[in-house]
Amino acid sequence: MSGNTFGKLFSVTTFGESHGPAIGCVIDGCPPGMPLSEADIQPELDRRKPGTSRHVTQRQESDTVEILSGVYQGVTTGTPIALLIRNEDQRSKDYGNIAESFRPGHADYTYWHKYGVRDPRGGGRSSARLTAPIVGAAAVAKKWLLQQYGTTFAGCMSQLGDIPVPFQDWTHVHDNPFFAASGDADLIAHMEATMDELRKAGDSIGARIDVIAQNVPVGLGQPIYDKLDADIAYAMMGINAVKGVEIGAGFKSVAQKGTEHGDELTPQGFVGNNAGGVLGGISTGQDITVSIAIKPTSSIRTPRHSIDKDGSPVLVETFGRHDPCVGIRATPIAEAMLALVLIDHALMHRAQCGDVKVSTPDISR
């Protein structure tokens, strides 16, 4: 209820702050009998962790996960799975200079006004570091969805600032520091140069991320409020710095006519996917396709006008280690959120209607 639990039947309660002793989560509702060890979770954490290229924060964290409960003899028991990640590189002195004032575009201001107290060390609870436990939890969800339905997830950056990154193939995603689904070396070089310039200029930039789930069972979702797409929008908008969410055709739907937008059906399957795999809030069995807009990082080295706690004008400049484009590390996080939404709806569907059916082909691909 107080906003630190994600999901209803596969629920993940996270805890921790950027520079506290540890971060982690408790997963409640994982079905029993699934083989599970840290080796299933660590690779997903490694995709998200800081310091993997010069374009992201240089904070040094191994993000090593420890399973504290819920697994016996390598198999899930149906009881809570607690994941613990110790923070290793807390340089809280870096943040001393901003403890008394508010960074433009940052949660500093709202935390202070809400709670009357805030943990300024690395943004405290508002730090993107808190996406690590959720990525860990989603690794468990992904494993279950894969073995149960064959569901898989993928994601990529489709725009960096004003640079479009045309989709070529998912295989490229692992070959560059941006999760770009592109093998265009010139484009990647251009992106790298852009990031280098930004870093020098002490500025930051936004990004667009696309994520997809494949082999999704038909019938997941609820008809009115807990629509599958509503829960996806909730999950995505909850990621740090996200300002927009689209499902399927998204904002392009505005200018479409009904004859263009509505995906026709043949005995072989759907002939398009403007729906993004969701109709009336319930999965069609096609790919779920989602896009998100990520704003530029608010912590930048350029001085900006702001006020301090007393309301007096100040110039704020953030030192320390920050991602100049938080979008770069957002791809595995967006996949994680999508996986958590899907497992929750899959379990809910089992409760309501018994086990789920196979997916529906999208023959337009």
Added chain:
Amino acid sequence: MSGNTFGKLFSVTTFGESHGPAIGCVIDGCPPGMPLSEADIQPELDRRKPGTSRHVTQRQESDTVEILSGVYQGVTTGTPIALLIRNEDQRSKDYGNIAESFRPGHADYTYWHKYGVRDPRGGGRSSARLTAPIVGAAAVAKKWLLQQYGTTFAGCMSQLGDIPVPFQDWTHVHDNPFFAASGDADLIAHMEATMDELRKAGDSIGARIDVIAQNVPVGLGQPIYDKLDADIAYAMMGINAVKGVEIGAGFKSVAQKGTEHGDELTPQGFVGNNAGGVLGGISTGQDITVSIAIKPTSSIRTPRHSIDKDGSPVLVETFGRHDPCVGIRATPIAEAMLALVLIDHALMHRAQCGDVKVSTPDISR
């Protein structure tokens, strides 16, 4: 849990189908002691009801609301407020021809696969008619937010298909059938002509709707998953036909730099509102600004390729009464959802931190 309740502390559970005997809702959590009668609710229902212009469905419904409980001697008692709206114009025969097949872009397909049974009369539970009870419930929420904090809501259509509708002034919204915030008679005439053509062509069109909340207390929202913007995204994406949601600068954030996006602060207030009134998931006290993309209506009179329940190919053509642009009536619905999100977070804030503080000016307006 099964998706028919909206909100946690001010929770609205709706029921009913488009062509059943009645629709309605139960509001649980309305604070006691507030004067309330049907006269507070009916005007909001009237803004949304069908048949108010030739551009929307011609179904004839008075949408007369009856309060069944929770009010004694004209004052809320703190116990559940049940609202009942009898359906008056159920022509279920209009839908007989589509009961055995699936309309492209419609929930027909997914309901059938999820439940193994569906109510084809007017789309059953998936009908936009089910937004009426939520608009009624939101009238109660709006009244409380207004008297408690002075919070007000407004909304308008900012794009109809490919026609942009530039914002001029909120006062115009009541002067045209589109909720356009524009006094440009030529533009309105163009919109009317476009709608007339579409109706003749048996086609439909999408729309973009903007909504705003003013005088919002600072500090509403939760830090991680129940972020205020995440709950807004959930609420908006849950409205029928919505395919995209933006907060503040939305997708424009992608191409912005940090020095441009982050709203600076002065002792007089914020000097911009790219944030859309939310930072780190918590309200800043500025206006909350939201945009949504609404897809074109899927029920159209143009024959389209589809399949029937047995998987055989069919041509589907929808007769009966439909909104050729569901976006036209979406403005009061989007306002309603925003109000329901805000009252829920306002009550949660009271629980956690005691009563809320005044709003923060946005001096860029």
Added chain:
Amino acid sequence: MSGNTFGKLFSVTTFGESHGPAIGCVIDGCPPGMPLSEADIQPELDRRKPGTSRHVTQRQESDTVEILSGVYQGVTTGTPIALLIRNEDQRSKDYGNIAESFRPGHADYTYWHKYGVRDPRGGGRSSARLTAPIVGAAAVAKKWLLQQYGTTFAGCMSQLGDIPVPFQDWTHVHDNPFFAASGDADLIAHMEATMDELRKAGDSIGARIDVIAQNVPVGLGQPIYDKLDADIAYAMMGINAVKGVEIGAGFKSVAQKGTEHGDELTPQGFVGNNAGGVLGGISTGQDITVSIAIKPTSSIRTPRHSIDKDGSPVLVETFGRHDPCVGIRATPIAEAMLALVLIDHALMHRAQCGDVKVSTPDISR
């Protein structure tokens, strides 16, 4: 969240007051595809309704239920089932004299202090009349549990004031006005005489009720907080006037030794049921056995010392129609609560572990 919804996956939200226009509920989460009509629900309501003997309130209510939604062509659709019962016999004038003071042992006092406003007509929301919608909802639950697992429910009064009512056979329950499982005509006559005396004396009396569920699947319940017995205790203590709850051996467990209490197992099943069908919070597959203590009605015709809203001393005497033993009509209500707990846990079990297994015999019977 505000306490008017029972259950998580099969959730029932009720509304209404004793003397308002109507009472009712919305059932969310009923699985689709089950035949259902008012004829399935009305008999349960008739077992609970007032005026069936001279020993209960003489209020005249037909308690006729109308299904407003969620059923199409006689079959549940998976969407919310709304039940409506119009109040027919509201003599609110009977309560005028107690509107300004507090009845000893009654919710008058606490409602006034909590809400600052109360509906004195028949106790408003605190009236036992509000158990009608939950009995209606439980009729739906019972039907599903019966067809799915063969689960059945029974209940009886086992003590009236200081008169023990020894269990003979369930068949007797329908043959007397007390739900006594006894064919002892002298005992029944004694109970009738006791009630007649009490009514003349303007006093009231408590009762003990036993309820049982048979053919319960093994494995229902959660290990720590949502234990099956914890949820049963919650459900039972939530019934008006209940002051105590026991599962299995209940308070007799205090004086038992481990060698006596722990039910041994043989290949044929358990050889006793001190557990009451629950071990470690999870059903064993044996009968679930529950006992509850119901206090004497607080609204009595004997003058009692109390205070008014201003804190001044008053004598309070309640006129109007009341049950001199609320326990008399409690049996179908207690069965209803048990059924609602079981269906919720059955659906949860499906979500977590797939479909449930058969029950375990209790060979000690």
Added chain:
Amino acid sequence: MSGNTFGKLFSVTTFGESHGPAIGCVIDGCPPGMPLSEADIQPELDRRKPGTSRHVTQRQESDTVEILSGVYQGVTTGTPIALLIRNEDQRSKDYGNIAESFRPGHADYTYWHKYGVRDPRGGGRSSARLTAPIVGAAAVAKKWLLQQYGTTFAGCMSQLGDIPVPFQDWTHVHDNPFFAASGDADLIAHMEATMDELRKAGDSIGARIDVIAQNVPVGLGQPIYDKLDADIAYAMMGINAVKGVEIGAGFKSVAQKGTEHGDELTPQGFVGNNAGGVLGGISTGQDITVSIAIKPTSSIRTPRHSIDKDGSPVLVETFGRHDPCVGIRATPIAEAMLALVLIDHALMHRAQCGDVKVSTPDISR
């Protein structure tokens, strides 16, 4: 939802197994601004921990708690407070002999049938060891309730097997190993001798525990399902081995008349407390009084008839370290559960009705 979270607004999610690497919890919803350190929590854990006398399990655990998050510079921040307790004395070999069969009266049987897998080490998740994190969380709740309303908690054993322990004074509770509120040295000696005999005999015994909350605000609770007493019953029945719960007069209410049971009111306060501090599900401001029945421990050294996983008959005898009366350590646990229920309702009351009022005296004491 999956039963490992207690509370809605002050919610505690626990994790861990008796013999896993660690146990702990995440507290979500603690109001910000309260001073908090491990020193506030450790004393409550010490009251509950094993090995404090020869009458409880001799397992050696320091139960040292570490706060992982939610506290900054000694003050709560409003974000989740994670508590971690490492298990130090896991002798899992002690349980090897029972891994393949089911102890009579134990959760072995139900876990196995529910999950298809179980952690036999010390009962895994069903162990009373899992009450440690909840006692830790309740220490936080108690501190907040004390500083906010002056609410205090106390508890005692009122019966050990068939030995009644008459209440004399709360001060005695700390002077004997049984939490007996008695200064009668002969009685304590008798209790000690009884326990010694039982231990020698390899048997176990039940107990009755009374708990009380004082200075409780009036108005806490909800009218229908989330009644304060319903939530207390849920909390208490959720404690390991509890088979019965009473509020106020409890089962004695059955034989009471209305003129006896209903507590009269004077301008100075209530003249009795048969209600146990709750009327109509809402606190009266009097003391909340609760009694619970605790069954004898199921793990005993006396051979008993049972079956193994294959259904074949076996004799089961439990070696290892067990409490011969789990009731002995139950007092601080029952207090903890009561505190958690009260803080949840206090926060809910703030959400619904603003801040709470002072308590009401019970002048009969």
